[in-house]
Amino acid sequence: MKILSYSQPTRLLSAACIFTFAMAIPARGAEPTTAVAVLHPTKGSQTSGVIHFQSVSDGKVRVTATMEGLALNSVHAIHIHEFGDCTAPDATSAGGHYNPEGHPHALPDKKERHAGDLGNLQADAQGKASLDLTVDNITINGSKNPIVGRSVIVHEKQDDGSQPVGNAGGRIACGVIGVAK
């Protein structure tokens, strides 16, 4: 009888201990769900900003960006580039468009495009721009075209969707994509 009367609460207590212990440790290898890049001006540029990436439903990623210091009322290409390396004064160290699938360049309305093709930003009369776009061809750090460790580049001109890279001109801001909390 002694064993029976003690066993139930003891079992509950151990279950509670294991649960508490498990909750205290983040699951190893869990995929991060948000990433961020702070974009700094390249040499001679005034453009800076922040871009956030967040996993949403159906394996999609919501991309939100705010930029400032752009030419007034102008349109600027924004892409994820292959390397997370903004060290060159003109940001050429970031390499070309992030394109693990080997697709041609395109604007986001085309399903088949570089994974890094985020289209354009429209600057207002104060030189500020924002972007809110949901895409289905990248993940934060999953198996499909992970973006962590790559970079985001804003260009001096509009991406016109043409080959090979949208005719967007020089690079005016660059930031490396990292895991966010």
Ligand SMILES: [Cu+2]
């Ligand atoms: Cu680019």
Ligand SMILES: [Zn+2]
């Ligand atoms: Zn591209």
